[in-house]
Amino acid sequence: MSNLLLKLTDRIYYLPFSQETDRPNLAYIRGDRYSLMIDAGNSADHANLFLSQLKDLSLPYPDYVAITHWHWDHTFGIHAIAAKSIAGRLTNEQLKVVANWLWDEESMTHRLATGEDIEFCDTCIRKEYPDRKEIKVTTADIIFDHRLNLDLGGVTCEFLHIGGPHSDDSVAIYVPEEQILFLGDSACGDHYHNQGRYDMDKLLHFIDFIKATDFHTCVEGHDTAISKEQLLQYMEEELSNLKENLT
Numbered sequence: 001m002s003n004l005l006l007k008l009t010d011r012i013y014y015l016p017f018s019q020e021t022d023r024p025n026l027a028y029i030r031g032d033r034y035s036l037m038i039d040a041g042n043s044a045d046h047a048n049l050f051l052s053q054l055k056d057l058s059l060p061y062p063d064y065v066a067i068t069h070w071h072w073d074h075t076f077g078i079h080a081i082a083a084k085s086i087a088g089r090l091t092n093e094q095l096k097v098v099a100n101w102l103w104d105e106e107s108m109t110h111r112l113a114t115g116e117d118i119e120f121c122d123t124c125i126r127k128e129y130p131d132r133k134e135i136k137v138t139t140a141d142i143i144f145d146h147r148l149n150l151d152l153g154g155v156t157c158e159f160l161h162i163g164g165p166h167s168d169d170s171v172a173i174y175v176p177e178e179q180i181l182f183l184g185d186s187a188c189g190d191h192y193h194n195q196g197r198y199d200m201d202k203l204l205h206f207i208d209f210i211k212a213t214d215f216h217t218c219v220e221g222h223d224t225a226i227s228k229e230q231l232l233q234y235m236e237e238e239l240s241n242l243k244e245n246l247t
């Protein structure tokens, strides 16, 4: 089978998302000294698929794995990756909560009733894990508050806690030398508190952040990489839809 990684630049690759069990894009940045994985995948299987693709291309095993936000599909693979994990404080606080969740029928049904979890994730978790005893949720090793810079050697990463319309804990990862921005799901609406819709203030803030950041390509959690112009066009459309619905 040919390699599944897509190459964005000489230093940056990603394993494309897959809709079947809601696996997000997993990305890789190769520095001269260290390399970084972005998001940990929704299971050990997902993380291992990514790691095997790196090995195929003789790319070094990641030294660090950065988490964009707490949602299961981005974090349940942490335990399977022998790298130091990096997360914002809000993400890590929520991971502490999810680490205590039980996965029997009664507990899962109860979380849907209380709104702690949502139908879509519940369905995808059942598909990804035929045996839910395999679910292991762990917290991160390195925690930051607002921003953190990481020098990988010849390329740097800026971890920026931006919050935004998808989840308050969202972190964007900016790679200035390569002009690439990793957004996790931060450009999406909020499925946990707002039925997937956008909050006006958060959307406006997010658009300001995108305009003020100097990049040519962005990688979202569940989409193919697009240009800054394409992202802005999409966000402006969402903004005008939201305004229409309010009037």
Ligand SMILES: [Zn+2]
Binding pocket: 069, 071, 166, 167, 185
């Ligand atoms: Zn998400």
